[in-house]
Amino acid sequence: MSKMIKIFDTTLRDGEQSPGCSMNLKEKIEMARQLERMRVDIIEAGFAISSPGDFQSVKTIAETVKECKVASLARATKEDIDRAWEAVKNAEQPVIHTFIATSPIHMEYKLKMTPEEVYEQSVEMVKYAKKYCSDIEFSAEDATRSDPEFLAKLFDGVIRAGATTINIPDTVGYTVPDEFYEFLMKIKENCPALENVNMSVHCHNDLGLAVANSIVAIKAGANQIECTINGIGERAGNAAMEEIVMALKTRKDVLNADTRIVTTEIARASRLLTRITGVKVQPNKAIVGQNAFAHESGIHQHGVLQNKAPYEIMTPESVGLSVDNIVLGKHSGKHAFREKVKELGFEMSEKEIEEAFQKFKVIADKKKTVYDRDIEELISKEAMQVPKTFQVHSYVINCGNSITSTAVVNLTKDSKPVEEVARGDGPIDAAFKAIEKIVGVDIKLEDYQLNSVTEGMDALGDAVVKIRFNGKVYSGRGLSTDIIEASIHAYVNAVNKMYYDKRSEKEVN
Secondary structure (H helix, E strand, O other): OOEEOEEEEOOOOOHHHOOOOOOOHHHHHHHHHHHHHHOOOEEEEEOHHHOHHHHHHHHHHHHHOOOOEEEEEEEOOHHHHHHHHHHHOOOOOEEEEEEEEOOHHHHHHHHOOOHHHHHHHHHHHHHHHHOOOOOEEEEEEOHHHOOHHHHHHHHHHHHHHOOOEEEEEEOOOOOOHHHHHHHHHHHHHHOHHHHHOEEEEEEEOOOOOHHHHHHHHHHOOOOEEEEEHHHOOOOOOEOEHHHHHHHHHHOHHHHOEEOOOOHHHHHHHHHHHHHHHOOOOOOOOOOOOOOOOOOOOHHHHHHHHHOOOOOOOOOHHHHOOOOOOEEEOOOOOHHHHHHHHHHOOOOOOHHHHHHHHHHHHHHHHHOOOEEHHHHHHHHHHHHOOOOOOEEEEEEEEEEEOOEEEEEEEEEEEOOEEEEEEEEEOOHHHHHHHHHHHHHOOOOEEEEEEEEEOOOOOOOOEEEEEEEEEOOEEEEEEEEEOOHHHHHHHHHHHHHHHHHHHHHHHHHHO
């Protein structure tokens, strides 16, 4: 019988720390719901004490998610643990995840504590957290650069204090597989109590070895892996959940381990995260990259046409990458649209369905064929809408290769029309400058991307805009068969997120 491996997903905590990957509350809730659909075991919803906004998002996710455990990170201090408990106490299955650095370099220069002081504080804080919650995870930050004998002693102490999961992170992505295996075995040898709790690892990808290190950890006895969708996270990121899950499923014969993840939801989770953050995965990314199941070599193509087995070790369908179905058109009614919403896995109120249906009809009038991916993009965008401080009313673009591009943009701000004119280096630049005039604050354009959702001349253009204001980056998306219209909507969406963030901070404070 295969060993069941728990999946601890930290997309919403460690993943969000990746530059340019911040999410607002609505986006985090939508991502948490998708993780719940995937049946991850634990969702690390955030670091509750880090900011009022993070506290609110952890609290809301804890109150929303029912089928997974919900954890909040906390340093090994009473203040952090109090705040973490306040955030997760209403969860069906709350977890407090407390940590302290254990490597000599961290203890000396960051904590300015001796190993004995670290030991005492760790034990004391696990006991303190235990009064709130039965499920306590303890992490030794920078474990792979720590003394394994000290870790064994520390883990024995916190287990006796009540820790139910011991996490051994490769915080800076420093270790390599054989070394990590031996390191874990040495800790286990000196800490027999590890056999009675969950043994977890959290590997970073600085040397591109996060997934490999996670796999050897399972061979060394780990029964929980901490990871993120698409491998996002600080620096080079974390172990990619989709790669670990499919490695275990595909090579069960060697690894004798599996997870409870619904693998057909993997591609959708990857696309959702990309839509939220605006950060695409590289085409050759394992499992979820657009080329992951593509065959260009003539020999490979011939082989696949004869029999897929020689060149495909798993099927696209197994991770949710099925061929699009042409489903709805301009004559489709609301009932059919409502059923499609359910089929795609979205939970929407009748009012939200009505609003999305009206936008669908606009698209259906412009497109010859409407694909599942078109509808999925539209619904995801609507589900994560923030209050619209600004709305696009109209725009006029004048451009050509012999004149300077000019844009006249009319937005409504709190229902009042505002119009500005601007010139720019091309129609998009001119439109963005006109919007910036209307908004009236100094905004820096960080990134602009334009992609097609599906194929064909009438494909929806998916514009992604990232703007920076007061040190924060806000991502906006716009969909339209007209790429200028999509771009304008994306910029305005980013501005609305900026205002929503400012308003949310005021409300929390």
